[in-house]
Amino acid sequence: MSQSDDKPPTFPAVHYLNADRGVWSWLTTVDHKRIGIMYFVSVLLAFLLGGIFAMLLRIEHLTPEPTIMGANTYNRMFTLHGVVMIFMFMIPAIPGVFGNFLLPLMLGAKDVAFPKLNLLSLYLYWAGATLAASGMIMGGTDTGWTFYAPYSTSTPTTLFPVLLGVFIMGFSSILTGLNFIVTIHTLRAPGMGWMRIPLFVWAIYATSIIQVLATPVIGLTVMLVGIEKVGHFGLFDPTRGGDPVLFQHMFWFYSHPAVYIMVLPAMGVISEVIGAFSRKNIFGYKMIAYSSLGIAFVGFFAWGHHMFVSGQSVLDNGAFAAISMLVGVFTAIKVFNWVATLYKGSIAVKTPMLYACGFLFFIVFGGMTGIAVATVSLDVHWHDTYFVVAHFHFIMVGAVIMAFLAAMHYWFPKMFGRNYHEGWGMVAACFIILGFNATFIPQFLVGNAGMPRRYFIYPERFTSLNVASTAGSSLLAFGFVIIVFYMIYALVRGPIAGDNPWSSRGYEWNTPSPPPKHNFDTTPIIDRDAHSYQEPGEEVEHVVI
Amino acid sequence: MENKVSKPAAPSSHGKEHAHGPGRYFVIWFILLGFTLLTVVTGRMDLGAANLPIAIAIATVKATLVVLFFMHLSESGGANRLVFVVSLIFVLVLMLGVFGDLLTRNPMSLPSGAPNFDISPESRIVPHP
């Protein structure tokens, strides 16, 4: 609960970080918090790797001619950028790190339902990531992260380890989702009905459903591509009667919902952050919770909008386009609810809140350009151009990474018991938000102008916008460098944060920060709604809008 | 879902499952064998377009019996049923989306050798007039 200001903040003597010591205690731990921390380190490394690739790609595009690398290197690099960022960073990022760390704390449980399975997920993730990385060392692959057949089945590059890595990471993702669903169903503290679950948990729940039901399809699909590449079984090979468009159907049946695997947890984070920093009951709790489920469900019906110019039938294009519009409505509901939550609040403008504000802009612009590219006739021009690249980076980087950073700052005291420097946090946030806009808004324009994606060299008329985008990306990178410095400082020397530095009412702040090994000594009893800033029975002013 | 820790009651677990004994398993087993025979017989009859729907209908009945009684879904919790049904719904969604495409696609865009195409080797990629 909210701590009073006159007491100095406390730091527990024994907590989950120092309860056991030694590398072995980490590698064999079944503590969800430690597993979360190990995910944290892993995904940050993956992000660093993918980010370096991204910067090299941007530098390459400074001139229309070859700048620092050859065509084959470029093609491998954008593939690896995609594979690393999507399968190693985006998908495990928020569920793996914050889901693992916070889910049991928010539910009042001592651990997730299957702690050993949770550790297995982490090991599978490591194994898959290592395999995919070994594919890069063995020469790299040049298919793009989409592995479109028949190019992927005929490329001379090393594809198999990458496919196997994706397959194994897929299993890690399935097991994580399975674990979370069971946890949410069976390990809620007494008194926590379904309508008292924090919104972050709702988001993770919706995400997990997608992970469990969609990931097996991509697992099978990448294995079929692998088999096809090695054995030429003809399943996607037109010369043997196969249908390459079938591959696209199977691929996007997973990969479109996969977008929601990435963005739903981000939405959950924003719900928590906005509620906590405006000291408000979340406006329209039920609408936000149900729209998460709605996105998860409708997201499964929309995959065909990636295939408007692939030769898919005109009728199917229309059906998929219409359904895609519904996903937009669910997102719009959430956005309006977040903004309405700010209304009449008591807003503490802290770093996580800046990221949340950036998130709101990015999700609206990214989401609505998403609706725009789902408008069939417009997509004919935009498909596979930089407009699409900019659109999904607005969602993936703009929305998801903003939410990841917001979560990282908001829960940093929870995880480590120390706090970061607020001033530097704000400065870095400004750099990142501005740099992000400067990077990707030119890419919308260059896509409008007709520059296709995955272009190593490009016609000269696109030069100015590409230079602008590269310049913007340097701002973005600089912002991340600042974060690295003050976060490392905060980890070692940061001021003691106390149990609940934000006076947040989230259930996870009911434990000491950092939490003890088994979270709770006694099972907590939940007697109020999530995100409630009133004590039970307290008189409050009601405003209806 | 309630989260009460304990309530005193009789020690027998899963009370409902005691309602039936091995007899029920025998019955299901015999029905399944009967359906297998039926599907083999109807499968070899020439029923034209009806062959496939009949085969799938029989398989579905068999699968339902296995799921409900061998796998005890008829008596397990709502969440388990929901999970299984939802997974089947998504299988249907996958099929529906793809078939919405295949059945209405421009015939030229179908693979060579598909019904709308001549199958002589000369015209591998030339659509039938």
Next chain:
Amino acid sequence: MSSSEAHAAAEHPHNPHLAHHFDTIEKQDTAVRLGMWLFLGTEVLLFAGLFLGYTVYRHFYHHTWHEASRTLDLGLGALNTVVLITSSFTVAMAFYFIKKGKTGACAGMLVLTILFALAFLVVKSIEYSHKFAEGALPGQFYHFNEVPGPGANLFYTVYFLATGLHAFHVIVGMSILIWVLVRVLKGHFSPSYYIPVELGGLYWHLVDLVWIFLFPLLYLI
């Protein structure tokens, strides 16, 4: 949760099978069952991809596929169906017996199930060896002259991929049942704790389920 379940936990407050983060063994069992059903859901979706490939190519090449399916040995296929259905029955019986506390009968049923699984694999390998001899093989390896026309090779691609993935599941399921059998023989299970028998059985039923669909689709179209 029925009230009878809760009492069982009250009687065994220090159940060795109860993990520290669960309040009661019933709650843990509910969780484990739900987890298993979710896993079965993922398996269904895993096979869905292959069934999709099947339906798509059958739609494209239904005449060729009709001929190609006639080259499969219906007798062996039907035999395998009977074998799997019976094994499903025996594993259900094993579950019944362990709930009754009849460890010996349960072990016997599990042994029968494992033998049926082996029989299934033997029959399957006989079929495979015929196909290899005929050259009715997937994709580029196809050199079987009885079924001409485009798409015939794809029938065998789907046939081998689907039955291969299924056979892999048979092997996995068999290994799980062997592990369960060992634990049954060691006397680990009793009417108050038999979750691994139940889950192993569920997995085995899924293997049966998939075959119930594969059999008519491959052998009878």
Next chain:
Amino acid sequence: MNELMRRMLWLPEQASTFSTSVDHLHYFVITVTMLISVAVGLLAFAFFFKYRERRPNQSTPMVIPSIRFEIVVIGVPLFFFLLWFVQGYKDYIWYTSPPSNAMDVYVMGKKWMWKFSYPDGPNAIGTIHVPANRPVRLLMTSRDVIHSFYVPDFRIKQDVLPGRYTETWFEANKPGRYQILCAEYCGTWHSQMWGEVVVMPAPEFDTWLAEQKAGLAKRVDTGGDDGGEFRGSIVEYGKRVAMAQGCVKCHSLDGEPHIGPTWLDLYHRRETLDNGQVVVADEAYLTDSMIDPRGKIVRGYKPVMPTYKGRISAPEAAALVEFIKSLRSENVQHVPSKEAVYEPVRR
């Protein structure tokens, strides 16, 4: 207004009938998108100031959505999205329904070139001539992997699939030269798989086509990457490139080893390299060897070949590979993949 918006959004020229109608929807969609997203961002920011924290642990009112609010937040976005969808789908149906009087041109994509054929007329590599103000339907197929035929100035794009045809159509309304790009990633030189649409006034086009058919244009330009065109099969084109670049000075065509390995039966031959590695001389290896000849030297040959990077264009390299593929002695079983048979497709 149209021109202002077009320039602000960096859209290319509107050179087809489809581009104008699609652009108007584009302006509408993008304007609404920008207005809404900026409004939401600013509103959030304004709330940051207006409702900033004035004292710690301040109590806040409980704000509750009314039914009216819910209807508005669901209804308004849904209305706009469906409006876009309906208009977009209407345009799309128009775009996918070529008029029956359209002139057919066959298009073949191949790593990394475009080839065009008129039903009873000439073939051309890299450049397609079309009349202005007359509908043209393209029937497209691919020799190898998926490509995508993209003309930004016409706002058209259609994937080109191997083993079957896809179609697209346009009616160009401004004579001029417009770039064709490949929009579906297809390998090393995907980014150079360019071509050109030359839109001629209709009478001029008719004269041009008649000349071509009469065989008057025996004069053959040297194939260059800047719009120079060559009429004939890809193999012939590759042969010309081989002669012009002097490839045949070192590579024989008859099986005799010379300074370099012979090209006869080279395609899909297993070659042992000087480091002992065995490679199959497929398209990728052949292309790599033109760009980086010292990278993979066949055992027994000296690393004397200069790089052709920058000296030959992507279509030229593709044509060379095609020429090499055509050089087969009779005992080789492999049948080279067939080109599309250029017959009009009736519907």
